Amino acid sequence: MNETVVWVVVSGLLNGGIYALIAMGLSLQYGVARVINLSHGEFIMFAAFLTWTLYTGFGINPLLSVAISGPLMLGIGFLLHRTLFTSLRNRAPSPAVFEGNSLLVAFGLFFVINNIALLIWGGQPRAYYYLFYGVEIFGVTFVVNNVIALGIAVGLGVGFYVFVARSHLGKAIRAAAQDPATAGLMGVNINWVLPLCFGLGAFMACVAGLLTSMCYPISTSMGLRYTIIALIVVALGGLGSIPGSFIGGLILGLVGSIVTQWQPALSMAAYYAIFVFLLLVRPAGILGKR
Amino acid sequence: MDITKLTSRRFLLVAGLILLLLIFLATFPLHGSRSDVFVVTIILMYVILTVSWAMFSGSTGYLSLAPAAFLGVGIYTSALLYSEKWALLPLPAVIIIAGVVSFVLALLVGLVTLRLKGTYFAFFTFGLVLLISQLFVFWELHIVGRRGQHVIPVSGDTVYYVMLGITVATLLTVYFIRRSRLGLAMQSIGGNEEAAAHMGVNTTRVKILSFAISSVFMGAAGAIMATKWIYVDPVVAFNVFYSFMPVLMAVFGGMGQFYGPIIGAVIFAYTERALRLEFPYYYMLSFGIILILVILYLPGGLAGLIPRLWNRLRGPISKLWKGGEAEQHANT
Numbered sequence: 103m104n105e106t107v108v109w110v111v112v113s114g115l116l117n118g119g120i121y122a123l124i125a126m127g128l129s130l131q132y133g134v135a136r137v138i139n140l141s142h143g144e145f146i147m148f149a150a151f152l153t154w155t156l157y158t159g160f161g162i163n164p165l166l167s168v169a170i171s172g173p174l175m176l177g178i179g180f181l182l183h184r185t186l187f188t189s190l191r192n193r194a195p196s197p198a199v200f201e202g203n204s205l206l207v208a209f210g211l212f213f214v215i216n217n218i219a220l221l222i223w224g225g226q227p228r229a230y231y232y233l234f235y236g237v238e239i240f241g242v243t244f245v246v247n248n249v250i251a252l253g254i255a256v257g258l259g260v261g262f263y264v265f266v267a268r269s270h271l272g273k274a275i276r277a278a279a280q281d282p283a284t285a286g287l288m289g290v291n292i293n294w295v296l297p298l299c300f301g302l303g304a305f306m307a308c309v310a311g312l313l314t315s316m317c318y319p320i321s322t323s324m325g326l327r328y329t330i331i332a333l334i335v336v337a338l339g340g341l342g343s344i345p346g347s348f349i350g351g352l353i354l355g356l357v358g359s360i361v362t363q364w365q366p367a368l369s370m371a372a373y374y375a376i377f378v379f380l381l382l383v384r385p386a387g388i389l390g391k392r
Numbered sequence: 393m394d395i396t397k398l399t400s401r402r403f404l405l406v407a408g409l410i411l412l413l414l415i416f417l418a419t420f421p422l423h424g425s426r427s428d429v430f431v432v433t434i435i436l437m438y439v440i441l442t443v444s445w446a447m448f449s450g451s452t453g454y455l456s457l458a459p460a461a462f463l464g465v466g467i468y469t470s471a472l473l474y475s476e477k478w479a480l481l482p483l484p485a486v487i488i489i490a491g492v493v494s495f496v497l498a499l500l501v502g503l504v505t506l507r508l509k510g511t512y513f514a515f516f517t518f519g520l521v522l523l524i525s526q527l528f529v530f531w532e533l534h535i536v537g538r539r540g541q542h543v544i545p546v547s548g549d550t551v552y553y554v555m556l557g558i559t560v561a562t563l564l565t566v567y568f569i570r571r572s573r574l575g576l577a578m579q580s581i582g583g584n585e586e587a588a589a590h591m592g593v594n595t596t597r598v599k600i601l602s603f604a605i606s607s608v609f610m611g612a613a614g615a616i617m618a619t620k621w622i623y624v625d626p627v628v629a630f631n632v633f634y635s636f637m638p639v640l641m642a643v644f645g646g647m648g649q650f651y652g653p654i655i656g657a658v659i660f661a662y663t664e665r666a667l668r669l670e671f672p673y674y675y676m677l678s679f680g681i682i683l684i685l686v687i688l689y690l691p692g693g694l695a696g697l698i699p700r701l702w703n704r705l706r707g708p709i710s711k712l713w714k715g716g717e718a719e720q721h722a723n724t
Contacts, residue, residue, distance in 0.1 A: 138514060140457075186684065198510070202453055205514060206643060206687050209636070213680025217673045326632065330519035337515050367530040374523045377516065378504055385508050 108240045110363050111356065116248045116317075118355020119255030120310055124328055125335035125347035126259060127306030133342025134279040134299040136197065137187055137204040142332050143325030144215035145304050149175055149311030150320040151223050157230055164232050164316050165250075171308050179304025182211070183297035191296075212325075219322045229319035251313040258309060259348045266344060275299060279342060330370075334377050340390020349388060417556055421549045429552050433620070435661040436555045438641060440562050440613045442657040445638040447566045448606035450647030451575070452599060453582040454510045458501070458517035460635035461524055462607040465497055466490040466614025467621075467629040468528065471541035474619065479544055487554065487615045494611025495604045502600035525630035532626065540625035543618045554616045562609040567650060569605070578602050637664075640683050646693020655694055 124146060131139045152171045156162040162170070186207055194200035233247040266272035277285035278295045286292040310328075314320065335354050339346025354373060361372040380387065421429050441459050449456050469490035473480055481489070501520065505513045532539050569575045577598040580588035589595050618624055637660065645656020667675045686693060692700075 132511075138511065140518065186688065190688065198453065201511070202455060203687050205455055206639070207684050209639065210680040210683035210687070213636075213676050213683070217677035217680070220673045221677070327522070330522060333515040333518060337512060341511060365530075367526065367533065370519070370523050370526045371530075374519065381504050381508065381512060381516070385512065 105242050106363070108242045110359050112239055112242065112244060113248075114356035114359030115352060116244070116252045116355070117358055118352035119252040119259075120313055120317075120351075121331055121335055121355045121358075122259055122348045122351025123255045123306050123310040123313070124332045125339065125351045126262065126344055127303040127310065128332040129303075129336050129339065129342060129344050129347040130299050130306070131303035132336060133344070134275055135183060135187065135296045135303070136191075136201060136282075137183070137208060137300060138201065139211075139300075139303065140205060140208045140329060141211035141215055141325075142303070142307055143327065143329030144212055144219070145175065145179070145307035145325075146311040146314065146328050147320070147322060147325035148215055148219055149308040150315035150324075151219060151228070151311075151322070153312045153315045154228050154230060154320060155223075157232065164230075164312060165254075168309060168312055171312065172305055175308035176301040176305040178301075180297045180301035182304075183300035184293075186211075187300065188293055188297065212329075216322065216325060223322060225322060227319045227321040230315070232316055245317070247316045251317050254309070254313060258306070262306075263345055263348070271295075331373065334373050337377065338380055338387055340387030343387065343389045346387055346389030353388075414560075421552055426548055429548050430620075431662075431665055433548070433552045433555050434665065435658055436552075436559045437613050437617060438637060438657040438661040439654055440555075440559055440609050441634065441638040442641040442645070442653040443562055443566055444606045444609050446642040446647045446653040447569065448578075448603050449639075450642060450653070451570075451578040451582050452602065454506070454599065454603075455514045455639075456517050456603065456606075457514060457635055457639070458520045459610055459638045460521045460630060460632055461517070462494040462498065462610035463614040463617075463634050464521065464524060464626075464630035465494050466611035467618040467624055468541075468614075468626075469493050469611070470615040470618035471543050471624050471629070474544050474615075476542040476544055483546065483550075483554075483616075483619070487558075487612050490615030491608040491612040494607040494614075498604040498607035499600060502603045506599040506603060507596045521630045521632050521635055525626045528626035528630070540623055543622055543624060545622050546616075546619040548620070551616055551620045555613065558609055558612050558616065563654075565605070565609070569602070570650065574598060574602060640679060642693075643683060644686050644693055646695030646697075648692050649695035652693050652695030659694075 124142070127145075128139060128142045131137050131142070149171055152174075153164050153167050156167040156170060157164050187204055190203050190207065191200050194203060233245075233250065235246055236243040237246045237249060238244075239249070266275055274285070274290045274295050275298075277288065277290050278292060278299070282292050282296065285295075314324075314328075331354065335350040336342075336347055338354065339348070339350030354376070357372055357376060358369050361369050417432070420432060424432070441463065445456065445459050448454070470486055473489065474483065474486045501516065505516045529539075569578075577588065577593045577595075580591065580593055581595050581598060585595055614629075618629075621628065638657075641656035641660045642653040643656070644660065645654065646652030664675070690697060
């Protein structure tokens with residue numbers, strides 16, 4: 103098999119795995135909790151730096167550090183929704199007003215998290231080496247940590263899908279996604295499920311940040327780019343569709359990889375080209391309804 | 393006291409205040425120092441961005457996150473047409489072209505996104521600045537082979553007066569649009585888009601047109617700012633910061649009133665000059681916290697606060713006033 107093709111496809115899937123995770127997190131926050139979380143990328147950045155600090159400062163294995171950072175981010179997300187978005191939702195006269203206001207609050211969070219990170223870690227890029235050796239796939243050498251990252255992203259994605267599709271709590275989440283008010287009447291504790299979904303989104307951002315810090319150099323300004331990618335993937339997969347986000351992430355990763363192979367400076371242009379094409383041809387997204 | 397007298401007195405008061413302010417601004421370069429003139433120029437630029445942003449996003453409820461894209465397009469129009477190597481056109485023509493280019497860009501963005509839900513529009517505009525900036529970087533590196541552009545410098549006073557002119561044009565346009573059919577249509581879309589469509593408003597056309605109009609002055613402001621910065625490259629010209637500031641300024645000032653965004657822009661542009669250079673991180677951090685607090689606790693912004701305070705203070709003040717009058721009567 104042609105080595106360039108293998109390289110492009112596998113590295114595209116490696117990127118795509120992380121994109122898929124990021125987009126699933128945002129999809130959960132938007133599709134269920136109805137918050138267009140413009141600070142999603144900042145959660146990813148924050149988690150990446152947390153992992154970096156835990157590894158280089160305290161010698162904690164990056165993969166195991168999720169035991170510390172995961173619950174922390176989940177808790178932060180839960181509390182943020184409970185303190186900010188729940189009261190906004192209860193006061194908003196219509197879902198559209200809530201969507202606009204929550205977008206602006208998330209926008210404020212973007213500045214808060216970004217600048218807290220700048221105060222703690224400063225503006226310079228960081229990197230560490232973990233599992234940094236080669237592994238051969240179809241005759242092409244890849245870095246082991248990248249492959250592990252893809253495995254974890256896919257595992258978490260599939261695991262979460264099964265959780266939402268099969269478990270009792272998953273059913274409550276799906277009900278809340280369809281119609282929060284009715285779900286509340288049917289006995290779903292909305293003021294618990296919606297913050298939980300926001301927290302789970304932050305948890306996915308945390309894992310994505312952890313994997314990113316393992317594979318690439320990180321900087322405090324990287325969040326914005328990931329937010330944009332997440333927004334495009336979520337639109338690509340269909341607003342609020344979790345499996346759609348997963349597939350969309352892999353597609354965007356592949357496209358990014360193909361374009362980067364040919365012309366690295368145009369990756370964002372390629373993402374936007376897909377976005378424009380989607381809006382013109384099938385605005386509902388790959389797996390969206392209507 | 394009858395109402396017509398009251399409104400005409402209030403009208404005269406407001407008109408007088410505006411005239412005084414205009415005279416002050418028009419003569420400002422004569423008595424202000426050069427750095428002061430520059431500060432006021434920056435404040436005016438923010439007023440243009442914020443008022444334009446609020447005109448579209450404030451009334452229709454479609455949140456545009458792309459003011460910096462239009463500002464940047466204006467900056468680059470100036471960089472290409474008013475460059476040190478070849479000054480093809482006089483400055484006024486360049487500024488008008490910058491406005492037209494912004495208009496066309498907004499039209500294209502609107503045609504793609506504004507017939508759909510507001511969510512897509514917000515998603516699309518959020519990354520637009522980064523996209524255009526990347527395209528310009530690509531173009532400069534691979535086609536021109538040189539990073540950045542040099543713009544012909546223009547004196548600080550000229551920049552100031554042009555910016556003042558654009559500001560006045562922006563305010564007049566926005567004021568009249570708010571009172572026109574188009575303004576009413578925009579308000580009705582913000583209130584309830586479906587109902588507006590049923591009432592016979594061509595919602596897609598209104599949204600696209602008003603979005604394009606709101607971008608014109610941003611582009612024009614960018615074109616004149618470029619002559620002040622002299623050297624521009626895509627990273628300088630397309631700075632996301634300029635997308636985010638107008639949003640905060642308009643929300644903080646309050647979008648329900650015409651003067652809300654202006655107040656917000658003036659306050660924040662002034663404090664930005666003072667604080668951002670010295671405490672950049674704390675400044676931006678408090679910026680985020682203020683935005684969240686305003687959305688949560690001050691839905692109408694500062695402009696919404698003023699009538700509320702006034703209502704509360706009116707009782708005691710009129711009592712004092714009447715008390716004073718009574719005393720005067722007693723003395724005579």
